[in-house]
Amino acid sequence: MTHLLVVGQGLAGLFAANLALRKGLRVTLISQGRGGLSLSPGCLDLGRTAASLPSQHPYRSAGLQNLPAAVDAFRELLLLEGIEFLGNPDVSMTLPTAAGRLRHTHLVPRSMALGHFDAEARMVIAGFDGFRDFDAGLVGDGIRRAGWPAQSISLPLPGEARRDLYSTDLARRFERAWTPEQLSSLWGPRLGKTALLGLPAVLGLDHAPETHLALERSLGVGIFEIPTLPPSVPGLRLERALRRRSLQGGGRLIEGPTVVGRVDGRSGGGRVLGVVAATSAGPRAFQADAVILATGGFLNGGLRADRAGRVADSVFDLPVEAASDRGEWLGDGCLGYHPYDLFGLRVNEHMQPIDRQGRVFFDNLFACGGVLGGADRRGEKSRQGIDLLTAYAAVHSVAP
Amino acid sequence: MTVTGWNSELCLKCNICTAACPVAAVTDQFLGPKAAGPQAERFRHPRATVPDPSVSWCSGCGVCSRVCPHGVPVAELNILAKARLASQHPHPFRDQLLARPSLLAAVARPLAPLANALLGLSAARALAEAALGVSRHAPMPRFASATFRSSVPQLHARTPQPRSGRPLVAYFHGCSVDSYEPWLGRLTLQVLEAIGFDVVLPPQGCCGLPLQSNGLLEGARNYARTNLDGLGPFAAANVPIIGTSTSCTLALKHEYRAILGLAGETADQVAEGTYDLFEFLLEGDPSPLTRAALQSLPLRVLYHPPCQLQGHGIGWPALEALRRIPDLDLVLSESDCCGVAGTYGLKRERYDVARGVGEGLFDQVQSSGVDAVVTDSETCRWWVAGHAGVRAIHPVEILATAMGLPGASALAPSSIRGHEGPRP
Numbered sequence: 001m002t003h004l005l006v007v008g009q010g011l012a013g014l015f016a017a018n019l020a021l022r023k024g025l026r027v028t029l030i031s032q033g034r035g036g037l038s039l040s041p042g043c044l045d046l047g048r049t050a051a052s053l054p055s056q057h058p059y060r061s062a063g064l065q066n067l068p069a070a071v072d073a074f075r076e077l078l079l080l081e082g083i084e085f086l087g088n089p090d091v092s093m094t095l096p097t098a099a100g101r102l103r104h105t106h107l108v109p110r111s112m113a114l115g116h117f118d119a120e121a122r123m124v125i126a127g128f129d130g131f132r133d134f135d136a137g138l139v140g141d142g143i144r145r146a147g148w149p150a151q152s153i154s155l156p157l158p159g160e161a162r163r164d165l166y167s168t169d170l171a172r173r174f175e176r177a178w179t180p181e182q183l184s185s186l187w188g189p190r191l192g193k194t195a196l197l198g199l200p201a202v203l204g205l206d207h208a209p210e211t212h213l214a215l216e217r218s219l220g221v222g223i224f225e226i227p228t229l230p231p232s233v234p235g236l237r238l239e240r241a242l243r244r245r246s247l248q249g250g251g252r253l254i255e256g257p258t259v260v261g262r263v264d265g266r267s268g269g270g271r272v273l274g275v276v277a278a279t280s281a282g283p284r285a286f287q288a289d290a291v292i293l294a295t296g297g298f299l300n301g302g303l304r305a306d307r308a309g310r311v312a313d314s315v316f317d318l319p320v321e322a323a324s325d326r327g328e329w330l331g332d333g334c335l336g337y338h339p340y341d342l343f344g345l346r347v348n349e350h351m352q353p354i355d356r357q358g359r360v361f362f363d364n365l366f367a368c369g370g371v372l373g374g375a376d377r378r379g380e381k382s383r384q385g386i387d388l389l390t391a392y393a394a395v396h397s398v399a400p
Numbered sequence: 401m402t403v404t405g406w407n408s409e410l411c412l413k414c415n416i417c418t419a420a421c422p423v424a425a426v427t428d429q430f431l432g433p434k435a436a437g438p439q440a441e442r443f444r445h446p447r448a449t450v451p452d453p454s455v456s457w458c459s460g461c462g463v464c465s466r467v468c469p470h471g472v473p474v475a476e477l478n479i480l481a482k483a484r485l486a487s488q489h490p491h492p493f494r495d496q497l498l499a500r501p502s503l504l505a506a507v508a509r510p511l512a513p514l515a516n517a518l519l520g521l522s523a524a525r526a527l528a529e530a531a532l533g534v535s536r537h538a539p540m541p542r543f544a545s546a547t548f549r550s551s552v553p554q555l556h557a558r559t560p561q562p563r564s565g566r567p568l569v570a571y572f573h574g575c576s577v578d579s580y581e582p583w584l585g586r587l588t589l590q591v592l593e594a595i596g597f598d599v600v601l602p603p604q605g606c607c608g609l610p611l612q613s614n615g616l617l618e619g620a621r622n623y624a625r626t627n628l629d630g631l632g633p634f635a636a637a638n639v640p641i642i643g644t645s646t647s648c649t650l651a652l653k654h655e656y657r658a659i660l661g662l663a664g665e666t667a668d669q670v671a672e673g674t675y676d677l678f679e680f681l682l683e684g685d686p687s688p689l690t691r692a693a694l695q696s697l698p699l700r701v702l703y704h705p706p707c708q709l710q711g712h713g714i715g716w717p718a719l720e721a722l723r724r725i726p727d728l729d730l731v732l733s734e735s736d737c738c739g740v741a742g743t744y745g746l747k748r749e750r751y752d753v754a755r756g757v758g759e760g761l762f763d764q765v766q767s768s769g770v771d772a773v774v775t776d777s778e779t780c781r782w783w784v785a786g787h788a789g790v791r792a793i794h795p796v797e798i799l800a801t802a803m804g805l806p807g808a809s810a811l812a813p814s815s816i817r818g819h820e821g822p823r824p
Contacts (some may be wrong), residue, residue: 002614015814028715030715031469032468032469032471033467033468033469033470033471034416034420034467034469035469036469037415038414038415038416038419039416095681102409124577148734161428162428162429163428163429163454164427166415166418166419166424168418168419168425169424169428172425206734230414230415231415231416231418231419236419244734247732248732250533250723252716252719252720253715253716254467254714254715255466255467255710255713255715256465256467256710256711256713257713257714258471278713279653279712279713279714280650280653280654280671280711281653281654281671281674281675281712282653282668282671282672282713284714287685299412301470343752367527374719384402399744400753
């Protein structure tokens with residue numbers, strides 16, 4: 001049985017591990033810490049510019065025609081864990097954000113779906129007294145600026161707290177401590193004739209759909225969630241579901257050690273024999289028949305740059321093309337486009353990293369997700385689409 | 401990894417550790433690992449007092465360090481801050497006592513029947529709670545009447561001399577096998593010998609982790625130096641040092657260097673040469689475990705990976721071994737921590753929080769209808785068995801049973817004696 005080692009525990013790595021397990025592979029998932037899902041809103045941005053895809057774009061390498069199949073596989077997987085995604089990969093939805101802007105995305109968990117704007121929407125946006133990671137006034141301003149009516153209020157929460165509560169604290173309390181009846185008697189008078197209520201996305205963690213539904217029934221209003229500042233509970237729900245699924249499916253998870261290099265494949269020709277990780281005892285080798293790199297970009301530690309302007313992936317030290325003058329890496333404006341957004345590994349149609357001449361570095365090494373270059377994910381709104389499609393393609397190459 | 405104040409500069413404040421912290425999830429008295437750790441570190445001047453006493457609620461489980469994507473040693477920063485905080489006050493006698501399991505057992509052993517009887521009496525436990533601050537609800541193990549070590553004098557060895565043609569391994573049994581669960585030591589010897597190794601017991605004492613967790617770093621260093629002296633010659637000769645207590649092996653691999661600051665060749669060699677039993681059995685291709693003939697074992701068990709094992713950064717090797725046993729029905733723990741975190745949960749003022757951390761696991765154990773809980777750490781076993789009301793065993797008990805070794809039965813009452821504490 002092929003033993004696949006996946007490096008990285010973000011969306012791409014967790015999805016790849018689960019796909020590989022479903023194909024019957026032996027899978028080890030190894031990562032320095034947990035990935036960025038708990039920093040993400042938990043929606044799927046599938047931005048596509050099929051007509052104008054640059055030649056190095058991961059969508060092009062992986063085959064954009066496979067995106068619907070990859071997304072379907074993801075939806076099916078999450079449905080098994082009770083998380084349902086709604087929406088259409090070809091049509092974008094518009095949702096409010098905690099930062100007071102509207103955002104466009106494609107697929108959203110059911111808990112957010114009612115937040116999609118349409119002509120009928122008359123929303124009440126509610127924050128919670130004392131909860132600093134979500135400001136209903138800011139959210140409401142954003143909606144009103146876009147031309148929709150919205151009212152902002154703040155609702156009380158049961159009990160007192162000895163420190164600021166995080167979104168995860170609230171999620172656990174909604175799931176385990178507070179009853180829907182308790183909340184509806186507390187909130188009922190404040191909500192009046194409200195029909196559509198937007199709340200911070202903290203309605204439960206592992207049993208969120210049940211928690212959400214019980215609250216809607218008790219209050220008699222439609223509720224939609226708006227992701228908060230991190231930790232973002234909707235992203236965390238996805239992470240927990242995908243990790244749980246991979247462990248239940250027979251996967252091995254090694255969490256914590258930094259993967260520092262490859263097990264040297266001298267005897268194997270153009271193959272890697274696995275990776276070396278810095279465990280608490282020191283470097284130890286983890287062998288495998290194939291490796292998928294899902295280590296993410298600069299922020300996630302998958303790419304690194306040195307003072308001299310050399311850019312490489314952080315595990316195999318594969319070179320990444322970059323202007324030698326670091327001044328050229330940056331664009332104007334903090335939140336705008338920067339040329340370094342495009343930095344990352346180049347891959348062929350099998351998701352194998354390749355050099356400038358298009359030659360494969362190692363026959364059994366594949367890459368997916370944020371470590372791949374060639375895409376302006378923020379500008380295109382394509383981050384999750386790239387993660388899912390390239391993970392799907394990489395696993396297909398390991399086990400067709 | 402060396403822990404310095406600079407490590408906290410790697411923190412991006414992403415709150416991934418906060419979301420994962422099992423203690424912050426159940427009490428708002430703890431600010432959370434990020435706020436108490438890298439964030440507060442900037443205000444901890446080496447010569448000033450620790451400004452935030454909330455850090456004393458940290459149980460030291462280490463989940464935060466494990467989940468950090470940027471390599472911040474969050475738990476280690478907090479453990480050192482806790483030790484500094486503790487040093488600002490005299491250490492309670494209770495902490496001094498709980499921190500020295502080998503000494504405690506040496507005193508209690510001659511009186512084992514009496515000591516065990518007292519531990520079973522609620523009046524005696526109430527007295528211990530009032531006088532010492534040891535929670536009356538915390539399950540306690542029973543003292544064995546003779547130590548494991550004294551039962552195998554022929555295996556004591558000061559130097560790594562080969563005994564036969566078979567490869568030599570050194571067993572670090574730890575205090576719990578020595579004083580409380582000697583049958584685990586005997587099963588470990590049987591497993592290793594059946595697979596083709598000669599096993600010896602190098603000179604060793606308590607690993608020192610309980611002292612460290614209670615902020616008694618100098619005492620822990622003394623214990624650590626004794627162990628490095630005893631184990632050093634074996635590590636230098638590339639004789640693997642194998643442990644069955646995941647906290648002891650974590651101390652040898654990591655804490656001596658990262659927390660206690662012991663540096664040098666011997667500390668490195670001992671760390672690099674130390675293995676958890678199941679890590680060792682699965683190492684290499686083909687691994688030693690492939691030499692074990694595993695028979696059908698139709699049991700339903702829940703496997704819980706202890707936090708101290710997770711601190712090794714090697715995954716859950718016992719689970720990989722258990723997965724190879726035919727007909728063993730495995731349920732996986734969905735909890736990051738059982739709550740006890742060594743001696744944390746035994747303390748009267750921490751008990752409720754520790755129990756709250758474990759509640760999800762206890763519920764899962766009870767609702768999944770398992771024959772036993774399997775977990776590598778002794779303190780987790782005692783804690784989970786006492787609260788969930790099922791037997792808790794070490795994975796080597798399952799493995800030895802599946803190997804058909806004499807004296808091994810994962811269902812035998814002898815293997816779980818004394819673990820059922822009161823369910824409050």
